Amino acid sequence: DEILRSLAGPPSPPGQDPHGWRVPVDCVRANELCAAEPSCSSRYRTLRQCLAGRDRNTMLANKECQTALEVLQESPLYDCRCKRGMKKELQCLQIYWSIHLGLTEGEEFYEASPYEPVTSRLSDIFRLASIFSGMDPATNSKSNHCLDAAKACNLNDNCKRLRSGYISTCSKEISATEHCSRRKCHKALRQFFDRVPSEYTYRLLFCSCKDQACAERRRQTIVPSCSYEDKEKPNCLDLRNTCRTDHLCRSRLADFHTNCQASFQSLTSCPGDNYQACLGSYAVLIGFDMTPNYVDASTTSITISPWCSCKGSGNLEEECEKFLRDFTENPCLRNAIQAFGNGTDVNLSPKNPSPPVTLQPKTEKSPALPDDINDSNTMYDTSVITTCTSVQEHGSKLNKSKEQSLCYSETQLTTDIMPDQKTFVDQKAGGSRHWAGRILPVVPILLLKLVL
Amino acid sequence: SRRKRARARHKPCALKELEVSVSELGLGYESDETVLFRYCSGTCEAAVRSYDLSLKSMRSRRKIKKEKVRARPCCRPLAYDDDVSFLDAYNRYYTVNELSAKECGCV
Numbered sequence: 001d002e003i004l005r006s007l008a009g010p011p012s013p014p015g016q017d018p019h020g021w022r023v024p025v026d027c028v029r030a031n032e033l034c035a036a037e038p039s040c041s042s043r044y045r046t047l048r049q050c051l052a053g054r055d056r057n058t059m060l061a062n063k064e065c066q067t068a069l070e071v072l073q074e075s076p077l078y079d080c081r082c083k084r085g086m087k088k089e090l091q092c093l094q095i096y097w098s099i100h101l102g103l104t105e106g107e108e109f110y111e112a113s114p115y116e117p118v119t120s121r122l123s124d125i126f127r128l129a130s131i132f133s134g135m136d137p138a139t140n141s142k143s144n145h146c147l148d149a150a151k152a153c154n155l156n157d158n159c160k161r162l163r164s165g166y167i168s169t170c171s172k173e174i175s176a177t178e179h180c181s182r183r184k185c186h187k188a189l190r191q192f193f194d195r196v197p198s199e200y201t202y203r204l205l206f207c208s209c210k211d212q213a214c215a216e217r218r219r220q221t222i223v224p225s226c227s228y229e230d231k232e233k234p235n236c237l238d239l240r241n242t243c244r245t246d247h248l249c250r251s252r253l254a255d256f257h258t259n260c261q262a263s264f265q266s267l268t269s270c271p272g273d274n275y276q277a278c279l280g281s282y283a284v285l286i287g288f289d290m291t292p293n294y295v296d297a298s299t300t301s302i303t304i305s306p307w308c309s310c311k312g313s314g315n316l317e318e319e320c321e322k323f324l325r326d327f328t329e330n331p332c333l334r335n336a337i338q339a340f341g342n343g344t345d346v347n348l349s350p351k352n353p354s355p356p357v358t359l360q361p362k363t364e365k366s367p368a369l370p371d372d373i374n375d376s377n378t379m380y381d382t383s384v385i386t387t388c389t390s391v392q393e394h395g396s397k398l399n400k401s402k403e404q405s406l407c408y409s410e411t412q413l414t415t416d417i418m419p420d421q422k423t424f425v426d427q428k429a430g431g432s433r434h435w436a437g438r439i440l441p442v443v444p445i446l447l448l449k450l451v452l
Numbered sequence: 453s454r455r456k457r458a459r460a461r462h463k464p465c466a467l468k469e470l471e472v473s474v475s476e477l478g479l480g481y482e483s484d485e486t487v488l489f490r491y492c493s494g495t496c497e498a499a500v501r502s503y504d505l506s507l508k509s510m511r512s513r514r515k516i517k518k519e520k521v522r523a524r525p526c527c528r529p530l531a532y533d534d535d536v537s538f539l540d541a542y543n544r545y546y547t548v549n550e551l552s553a554k555e556c557g558c559v
């Protein structure tokens with residue numbers, strides 16, 4: 001916690017940056033900046049030696065290591081971030097974790113994401129969905145959206161090539177004993193989700209279904225027999241530890257926790273009401289040890305889980321269940337998936353607005369305890385959003401009704417509670433202070449300039 | 453004029469494409485998935501080589517009698533497209549190679 005507080009605390013002395021303003025740089029660039037400065041580069045080298053093969057406590061017991069860490073907190077390396085799919089992503093993440101592993105406990109439940117926050121919004125995703133509906137004239141209740149998604153992919157050369165790439169790799173039998181090469185399958189899946197635009201990949205992953213054939217197709221998207229299922233189901237905390245030994249997996253998991261964390265302050269249950277960010281973090285978890293998938297071909301309830309269980313958790317059962325629930329019973333993730341799947345319905349909703357009853361469960365649940373994520377009514381949330389979006393867009397055309405005012409007030413409430421949607425650091429760290437920290441360094445420089 | 457119309461339909465050899473369901477391919481797969489089938493079509497009149505003329509001459513002089521020969525260039529794929537994968541009606545994945553043409557030519 002001390003470290004987290006220092007994270008939000010006063011920043012470096014202004015002399016370090018010639019502009020006095022710390023523009024967030026990626027860690028590869030920050031590393032270059034550090035290498036150009038003898039004091040920074042020697043401390044960084046020291047820290048890396050400190051971290052190599054030692055746990056955090058042993059490291060911090062060493063005075064030299066501690067000093068190195070303190071000095072580096074004031075270098076551009078400290079608040080650098082990485083971009084998804086950037087060149088040298090792995091190198092960037094290695095640099096990020098080399099500092100942050102020293103800063104955090106290492107055993108924390110949630111870790112801050114090393115990735116830059118996603119800025120595209122909910123509206124973008126719905127716009128995307130409406131493009132799809134325009135593409136397929138046969139978008140009626142009978143159509144299979146997952147089949148349409150496969151068609152759209154097959155008709156695009158890039159999507160077809162990379163889809164076929166992972167499908168053939170993941171369904172290739174190696175020998176009588178080895179069903180497939182999981183390692184190669186995961187790699188091909190990562191390539192697919194990294195290199196194919198999300199308008200194709202999300203559509204395959206999050207298509208909405210009305211029958212079982214469709215839902216089974218959706219479940220089969222990632223070739224689960226190779227990429228997901230295994231002979232044994234490991235314990236979820238063990239799986240998390242395995243994931244955390246890999247910089248990429250660790251980063252993607254931290255990103256998932258940052259963007260899909262169920263929030264009880266927002267209407268959509270998602271941080272900053274940003275569905276796009278949650279779906280994106282979900283998609284890039286595929287192809288790692290923590291690969292999530294639909295657990296069955298149910299059309300009514302969506303249940304997502306990594307391939308693990310909480311059996312054999314011992315005294316960590318509670319922590320394990322909590323970890324697993326972020327996948328299986330996460331209203332943010334579920335709403336995001338359903339909103340994307342039903343995105344096409346947004347334009348139609350003014351004709352048949354949802355009955356006001358759907359608002360009731362949400363209104364009652366708003367002040368719920370953070371532990372209460374056992375929410376089976378989350379299906380309603382999508383319709384709430386739909387109603388709100390449509391009411392806001394077409395509000396003038398509709399008669400003033402009870403639902404409308406209710407909806408407005410809730411939207412207002414949401415924006416009031418979460419004014420700072422740009423905060424991506426753990427909420428506990430105090431987002432506003434973090435912001436202050438970024439703005440403050442300008443002041444001394446300005447004063448200095450005035451004096452001169 | 454009828455001859456002219458017939459000619460207009462015979463465009464030079466080129467790549468064309470069709471959206472078809474996997475079942476329609478006739479390869480024995482049962483799947484509603486749609487794939488892009490690219491094929492070569494058109495005439496090769498402009499690509500007649502000395503080889504073809506000479507071969508025709510040999511045939512008419514009955515120097516070639518029993519063998520099957522082709523004295524006209526043919527519009528065929530020069531290269532094939534990448535593999536295509538799909539999920540069938542029984543939830544099994546299949547990958548088909550050389551399904552679709554990538555480049556056409558008179559050979």
